[in-house]
Structures are given as C-alpha cells and as structure tokens.
Amino acid sequence: MAEIKQPWGLSVLGAGHVSAEPTxxxxxxxxxxxxxxxxxxxxxxxxxxxxxxxxxxxxxxxxxxxxxxxxxxxxxxxxxxxxxxxxxxxxxxxxxxxxxxxxxxxxxxxxxxxxxxxxxxxxxxxVLDKPRLRDEARRRAVAAARRKAEVYAEACGVPLGPVVHIQDVDPESLGVRSHGSRVGGDAELEGVFAPGSVRVEAAVLLGFGLAH
Incomplete structure (x- = not known):
C-alpha cells in the first residue's frame, strides 16, 4: 500500500519544448x-x-x-x-x-x-541561439507543471498555495527526444541530409504548498 510518510504539499513534474529550424x-x-x-x-x-x-x-x-x-x-x-x-x-x-x-x-x-x-x-x-530557446522551453515546462498542479488541487477541492520548491530536471532522463534530433518529415523525399527541425527540451519539478 502506498504511503506518504512526510506530507507537505503537492509535487508535479512539467516538461516543455521549442522546435526551430536548424541554423x-x-x-x-x-x-x-x-x-x-x-x-x-x-x-x-x-x-x-x-x-x-x-x-x-x-x-x-x-x-x-x-x-x-x-x-x-x-x-x-x-x-x-x-x-x-x-x-x-x-x-x-x-x-x-x-x-x-x-x-x-x-x-x-x-x-x-x-x-x-x-x-x-x-x-x-x-541551432546557434540555443540558450534563448532553452529559456523558452523552461518557461513552458513551468507553465505545464502549474497547470497540472491546478488540476490536482481543484480535483481535491483545496486551494493551491505558493511554489516552495523548484528543481531542474534533465529532460533526457524522462525519455524524451534530445535536442538536435530530426523531427518529422520523410528522409526519402527530403534527401539524405534534410534537417527537419531541432527540438530543445526542458523539464522541471515544482513543489506547491496547499492553502488551508
């Protein structure tokens, strides 16, 4: 039987990505x-x-x-x-x-x-401007985590409190496609070195307090 030994709030994982044409x-x-x-x-x-x-x-x-x-x-x-x-x-x-x-x-x-x-x-x-794309992917990961937390809190009938914990997560540890890989397209139709798009990933673990 699952047991929460140290209950403190709500912890959710969020992932985000940005796709861009390779440069x-x-x-x-x-x-x-x-x-x-x-x-x-x-x-x-x-x-x-x-x-x-x-x-x-x-x-x-x-x-x-x-x-x-x-x-x-x-x-x-x-x-x-x-x-x-x-x-x-x-x-x-x-x-x-x-x-x-x-x-x-x-x-x-x-x-x-x-x-x-x-x-x-x-x-x-x-892509050459990867830091900018990575920052946007991180923003999307935070937004995804917050949406997930709001759904859980609403379903449980409790108000969602402030963020009390932020932890960066390696997106590759989640099994997602790493940056620089080819996304979409047909290699036979596009040619041997058809670049497709570059996907930049980010993930974050957020901890929220629960208001009483």
Whole structure:
C-alpha cells in the first residue's frame, strides 16, 4: 500500500519544448588510412588532410570552425589469438566541421569524401541561439507543471498555495527526444541530409504548498 510518510504539499513534474529550424550543421569526418609502413601511412594521411582542409576553405568554412586531432598511428591486425595477422599501420585524424551553409551541405560532404575523408561518423543539425530557446522551453515546462498542479488541487477541492520548491530536471532522463534530433518529415523525399527541425527540451519539478 502506498504511503506518504512526510506530507507537505503537492509535487508535479512539467516538461516543455521549442522546435526551430536548424541554423548550423556539425559534421564529424575522419581520415582513416592503412599502409604497409609508418612513413607511407603518415604521408598518405597527411596529403588527405591537406586536401580536406582545401575543400573546407573552398566552401567558406574558416579554420576556427574546424576542430581536429593530430595524426594518430597504430598497428592494425586481423583476427584474434593465434590466428591474428598483421595488416599494416593505420593512421587516423578526426575532424568536426561546423557550417551554416545547409543548402550546400551534401556537396561539402561529397567533396570532403573525395578529398580523402573516407569516414563520415555523424551529421548533426543544431541551432546557434540555443540558450534563448532553452529559456523558452523552461518557461513552458513551468507553465505545464502549474497547470497540472491546478488540476490536482481543484480535483481535491483545496486551494493551491505558493511554489516552495523548484528543481531542474534533465529532460533526457524522462525519455524524451534530445535536442538536435530530426523531427518529422520523410528522409526519402527530403534527401539524405534534410534537417527537419531541432527540438530543445526542458523539464522541471515544482513543489506547491496547499492553502488551508
């Protein structure tokens, strides 16, 4: 049997969201090459990185909006245990590219791959004014919580008192769609990188006193 050990008032959870057209895309690319010697691996990867940088500059992406890692080298094997065989030396460099030219995104990715970025790990759409959108989502979460509290208080026939507790809640802990995800639309009709809309979430736990 459920029991309220420390009754004090009314606690409700509210969630809110704001959807907006994306203004920026984040693309994670990798130059990932295998060669028989460390020297050849470094040379081939270095040349691919130079070509990739050239393509990004041609698309108007400044160096400040490209974050990357140094070339990393490691031995590469095939199989496990006694069956393991040496394949060569793998050289890898990871890059995250931010671009606002969403109408040319598919062309940018295509030319980046042709230049030597032989791995596309992720294409993620986002908004630049997320703090403003997050604040609006929080306001909507508070409004939703208050509406819910008013319904409970009315149903119980008691006046709703003042807010006595406010707790921010991670919206992802509620199982809602995280920000930056694609909402709605048909991927086959819109194209490979059709952005849809960006959804910014917020949630709050409010505690209300009950008037006597």
């Amino acid at each position: 920026v895309a984040m693309v994670r690319l990798a130059v990932d090459l295998l060669a028989p010697t460390p020297k050849e691996a470094f040379e081939r990867a270095g040349a691919a990185v130079a070509r990739l940088r050239g393509v990004l500059r041609e698309h108007g992406v400044p160096d400040s909006e490209v974050s990357g890692s140094r070339l990393a080298l490691k031995s590469d094997f095939n199989g496990y245990g006694a069956e393991r065989t040496f394949r060569g030396y793998r050289c890898e460099a990871l890059y995250t590219v931010q671009t606002r030219a969403l109408d040319r995104l598919e062309l940018l990715v295509e030319e980046a791959v042709q230049a030597g970025a032989n791995r596309v790990d992720e294409v993620h759409f986002d």
